[in-house]
Amino acid sequence: MMKKTISGITIECIQGDIVSQPDITAIVNAANAQLKIGGGVAGAIHRAAGPGLEEECRPLAPIKPGECVITGGHRLQNRYVIHCLGPIYGVNKPENELLANCYRNALKLAQQHMIDSIAFPAISTGAFGYPIEEAAEVAFKTIMEILPELQHVKRIRFVLYSNKDLEIHEKTLSRLLK
Ligand code: AR6
Numbered sequence: 001m002m003k004k005t006i007s008g009i010t011i012e013c014i015q016g017d018i019v020s021q022p023d024i025t026a027i028v029n030a031a032n033a034q035l036k037i038g039g040g041v042a043g044a045i046h047r048a049a050g051p052g053l054e055e056e057c058r059p060l061a062p063i064k065p066g067e068c069v070i071t072g073g074h075r076l077q078n079r080y081v082i083h084c085l086g087p088i089y090g091v092n093k094p095e096n097e098l099l100a101n102c103y104r105n106a107l108k109l110a111q112q113h114m115i116d117s118i119a120f121p122a123i124s125t126g127a128f129g130y131p132i133e134e135a136a137e138v139a140f141k142t143i144m145e146i147l148p149e150l151q152h153v154k155r156i157r158f159v160l161y162s163n164k165d166l167e168i169h170e171k172t173l174s175r176l177l178k
Contacts, residue, residue: 027073088124099124140176
């Protein structure tokens with residue numbers, strides 16, 4: 001677990017499950033273009049939210065790599081879900097810009113909806129094959145660029161599935177803050 005506060009905004013890294021973050025207003029889904037239930041994060045979120053989430057998503061799909069849409073949380077403990085389509089590594093290019101767009105657009109939606117806290121999984125690093133070190137660097141760099149524009153978001157949490165992924169994120173964040 002790591003916590004850093006920059007310009008009044010706390011960035012946290014924890015090991016855990018994205019659907020078990022009851023103190024967070026919006027959780028981010030590593031979605032598919034059709035915004036349907038899938039594997040990994042998308043599977044966990046849709047299962048926990050119930051069928052109402054897919055129903056709300058239907059008219060919003062398809063989305064393109066880098067794009068995000070917002071819905072309610074349905075049966076989740078969170079008020080909102082922000083669905084982001086990450087790039088498939090080696091297919092959707094340039095990967096780093098498309099991944100940065102996910103973080104940028106998710107935080108813009110959070111800002112528009114006056115969301116105070118948001119939790120991200122490591123978008124694109126599972127089924128979409130993005131190397132975790134590179135993805136962590138893109139994620140934190142993008143977040144730091146956008147921090148000065150955020151007025152409502154006070155807490156940004158990264159929820160990493162494995163201890164190894166947590167370690168990589170903690171190291172990357174410490175390095176970028178030096
Ligand atoms: N909580 C937190 N992190 C998780 C969880 C969880 N419950 N489950 C997996 N991870 P992925 P992608 C980690 O595959 O790469 C889906 O099938 C996982 O270890 O969920 O963006 C969709 O339908 C990895 O580090 O998302 C899409 O088709 C990270 O979350 C496609 O996969 C992202 O893994 C999206 O692929």
